[in-house]
Amino acid sequence: MNTKIEALLSKEYACTSEELNSRETIFSIRADTKRPFIKILAYRHCVVVCTSEELHEKIRGILKGKSRDEIFELPYVYGQTIHYIPDLSPADTTMTPRDLSPVNTAAASMGLEWGFLFEKEVLSLRGLTGFGNSLEFAADGSTPTRAVCIIKDRGKVVGAAGAAASSVEGMWEVGVDVLEGYRNARLGTWMVRRLTKELTDRNILPFYSASVTNIGSQMVASRCGYIPAWVDTFGTTLDGSSVYQEIVSRMT
Secondary structure, three states: OHHHHHHHHHHHHOOOHHHHOOOOEEEEEOOOOOOOOEEEEEEOOEEEEEEOHHHHHHHHHHHOOOOHHHHHOOOOEEEEEEEEEEOOOOOOOOOOHHHHHHHHHHHHHOOEEEEEEEHHHHHHHOOOOOOOOOOOOOOOOOOOEEEEEEEEEOOEEEEEEEEEEOOOOOEEEEEEEEOOOOOOOOHHHHHHHHHHHHHHHOOOEEEEEEEOOOHHHHHHHHHOOEEEEEEEEEEEHHHOOOOOHHHHHHHO
């Protein structure tokens, strides 16, 4: 499990497994990005500050000697995401069919049906909208989603938990959506549990991502037996992606 996680992080943050397992602040360069780029990662005892080449020396000078919390307060970045992995220790029982049955029974009592689709079967949902975290189709009808657990109400999809392949083989990212009116019934929890079990049974390692402000999503991760593995930032004010870009431009 750690090997796959570190392979993924090494690719995304242009660092080595040895650096990821250090107690240092690592300053790396992503040579394949052309726009102003900054992403910050906290993994185990290390922090990785990854930038595009033109920002490397400037950001290194600003952050050198700063603590982890001070580094994550860098004003050039915004937003933090917690990434979770399933706790697959021998004592863990969160993935057993017994734990899936109570929510399954609840869904049945609501008259809901569920299904699981894998690989090409996912394309049968082409055209479905409103599930941006779990299932999204491009204009040409393609989708990065490789597996999905869905819940239907009289034929209408009202919830979905999907998994999309990452840059590391055998490691897929999980997302979940439940339509308004069907929330607070733990349907999201049940779908993520079911999807997680299907993936782990196929020797695929799922990971689940939630914004630090999305308490509901974090609760789903906790209920499904996921544990935090790393935290990173998801935006930089330097590339114009901030929703407050107009304010930022006036202040700089």
